[in-house]
Amino acid sequence: MEWLMAKISLRTMSVPERRKFRGVITMGxxxxxxxxxxxxxxxxxxxxxxxxxxxxxxxxxxxWVVDSKSGALLFAVLSVVTALVALGLFTMRKHSRVISLVFGSTFLMSFLCWAAAGKFIPLTGLLQGGLLLSVPLIFGAMAGVLSERSGVINIAIEGQLLAGAFASGVIASLLNNNWWGLLFAPIAGALISLLLAIFAIRYGIDQVVLGFVLNVLVIGLTSFLYKKLLIPYQSEWNSATAFAPIEIPLLSQIPVIGPIFFAQSIIVYLMYIFVTIIHIALFKSRWGLRTRAVGEHPTAAESVGINVNAIRFKNVILAGAIAGLGGAFFTLGAVGSFSKEMTAGKGFIALAALIFGRWSPMGAVAAALIFGFADNLQGLLTIIGTPIPSEFMLMAPYIATIIAVSGFIGKVRAPAADGIPYKRGGGSH
Structure with missing residues (x-):
């Protein structure tokens, strides 16, 4: 016991070790x-x-039919055992993400056995729906990664998503062609980012305030056009249909995994591609090295010949284009037509996923998947009826968001120069 207490003494722990220890205690x-x-x-x-x-x-x-009480007991015991394994690994200065995944899965199954007693849970459908609800969050989080890794805070993700949703729905309706709508969605997002880049990078406007202003601008503009054009002339301006799912031969036939990942619309497959490219490029390419350099230490980056503001400008525009493409999912990937403020705060949840994922592409994807699954789970449990009041179920995704940004996951550090305007030759100010 004394050996164990010595191993977990808070006084001798580094900051990362304390964060991991808090995670182990939370599991327990x-x-x-x-x-x-x-x-x-x-x-x-x-x-x-x-x-x-x-x-x-x-x-x-x-x-699979399981007794609710026995199933809850089995998975709860497995959760406790997993927490003990995590504690053992911690004492040996080891950490495994697999352990965290196993714990999350067993805790969730214990909860489902209790909450869905006497009910039917379409588990594959639940997971597929969670992925679909995560798609715009992942696009938004990738936009945040590109922008903030280069030193520009992107609060305007909500506006970029909404602009992409509006443009894709309207263009697809007017031209009766979804592919044109999909093409114009990133252009709309990039135009919003162009305003962000001009005022934040060139004129040094406060990036947080600017982001909120752009969000309000897009919400107001799209709401006005929705009322004046899309409602009275719906058959012409707002009558697009969603992309049909594309089933990949053989892969879509794999039990559970197939229908979740390989029977999706083109926008979901584009998401797979963009996430892979961004992750590889950010850590394995010259562009990625320069992006991280200007986000961490722009003065040092300039000293070796990197044009800091040019890199930031290009990345912010690219980020807006990716967010705009994610906005197309609300229309062309889901319902087809545009509705007023249909993004419903998803841009802010994408920002939370970015923070939860510690400004890492794959970390942000994992966080977005958690939020999307929580959102879909509360919807399903509200429909089938559970011991939890529906009001609390509606709060679940937002509680997860608050937990992500409140420091519960431990102290997180943004890129050092994030949000700090840079003047060439004069450093950050």
């Missing part, structure tokens, strides 16, 4: 909570049915 607390609340307190048990077939994929397991 949540595991015990699941054991008590989900497994031990309920006085009755009912069967829970999990469905695994969504379309025409190969059948590995059609459904």
């Amino acid at each position: 607390v949540l595991g015990i909570f699941a054991l008590v609340v989900f497994a031990l307190l309920p006085d009755k048990s009912q069967p829970v049915t999990y469905g695994f077939i969504l379309g025409k994929e190969w059948v590995l397991l059609e459904k």
Whole structure:
């Protein structure tokens, strides 16, 4: 015991070790909570049915029926055991993301066994819906990565998403061609970013205030045009249809994974491509090295011949284009037509995913997937009925967002020059 206490002494821990230790403690607390609340307190048990077939994929397991109390107990115990394993790894100065994934999965399953007692849970559909709700968040988070890694705070992601949604829906309706709508979506997002780049980089305007102003501008403009054009002339201006899913041969037939990842619209496949390119380019290319340099130490970057503001300007425009493409998902990837303020704050949740993911492309993707899944889960549980009041279920995605930005995950550090205007030859000011 003395050896264990010496290993986990807070006084001797570095900041990263303290953050990891808080994560281990959180796992333990949540595991015990699941054991008590989900497994031990309920006085009755009912069967829970999990469905695994969504379309025409190969059948590995059609459904799984489990006793709610026994299932909650099993997964809660596994959560506690996983937390103990995480503690053991911590004492050996090791850390595994697989452990965190296993804990999250077992805790979630324990919760579902309790919350969905006597109900049917289409598990594959739940995961697929979570991915779909994550798509605009991932595009928005990638826009944030490109912009903030080069030193420009991008609060205007909401406006860029909304502009892309509006442009894609209107152009696709007017030209009766979704591909033209998809082409104009990144252009609309890039135009919003052009305003951000001009005023933030060239004139040094406060980037946070500027971002909010641009969001209000886009919301007001699209709302005005929606009222004056899209409602009275809906058949001409707002009648696009969504892209049909494209099933990739063989891959779409894989049980569970196939319909989730490989039976999606073209926008989702573009998301896979852009995330891969951004991640590789940011850490493996000359452009990525320069981007990270101007975001961390622009003065040093300029000293080796890098045009700091030119890099920032290009990256901000590119970020807007990617966010605009993500906005097209709201129309061409989902319902087809545009509706007033249909992004509903997703740009701000994308910012939270960016922070939660520590300004890393893959970290931001993981965070966006968590938020998207939480959003879809609350919708499903509200429909089927659970012991949790519906008002609390509606709060779930936003609670996850607050947790992400409140420091619960530990102190996070943005790029050192993020949000600081740079004057060539004079340094940051």
